[in-house]
Amino acid sequence: MNNAAVAAIEYSIRHDVDEGQQFLRCWFEGDFETCRKEWPDAPDVCYVGADPLHPGTKKDRVTWALQGVLEDVIAERRRQVFEEGFHTALDDAYTSGELAGASAAYANHARWQAAFGDTGSTLRPSTADLWPWSIDWWKPSDAYRNMVKACALGLAELERLRRRDLASAKALAAASAKAQQ
Structure with missing residues (x-):
């Protein structure tokens, strides 16, 4: 109730x-x-x-809809880590924008699907330029699922950047402390 x-x-x-x-x-x-x-x-x-x-109901609906989308993205991220084995150590090796590029490729494919009603899995030239890995790893779905994959890959890139920045900050703090001794 x-x-x-x-x-x-x-x-x-x-x-x-x-x-x-x-x-x-x-x-x-x-x-x-x-x-x-x-x-x-x-x-x-x-x-x-x-x-x-009621205005409060509208807010609840937005929150509910957003929560469902976020749950889908988090579930995809977990799938990538636990089923595909793309754990943080592997993600940390992608220092040239690969995760961001893969995210953009799936988002671009979803845009193509929405704009042209294309349901195919062909890697379009504009998307191929973004895709950083072997074509064997290109696994598009419907537009919604492609956007979920795009967001999960974007989340992986955000996680990587945060770990990198925290490591840099710790190294800077350690060097600063050592210099003050």
Whole structure:
């Protein structure tokens, strides 16, 4: 049961039985306009997530949609690491933009699919320029899945850059400390 339903039930039990039932009947039927008019003291939380026109519901939908996308990207990143074996040590060896290039290649292929309705797996010339590895590793899917792969590869590049920058900062701090001795 969502928070809006719990709040609606809690609100209804603060009233006499008939009035509480009337409120819940309107609420369950989705007649939120009547709920607001007849019971103006009902807390806002009764409507967030239940009333599709409530501003808070729109935020919840965006968060929910974004969460699903992020879960797909994280699942793909985990697949790359644990099933394909592309662990951090291997990623750290790609210092010439290979991960970013692979990410861009999948994103470019998804763009091509969206623009032209192309569902093929052919490595287009504009994409081939971005692809850093053997064609054997090129495994496109539908546009959504290609964007998930692009984001996961972009995430791998971000992770690599962060590790590199942290290592540089640690080395700089160690050198600075040694120089001060």
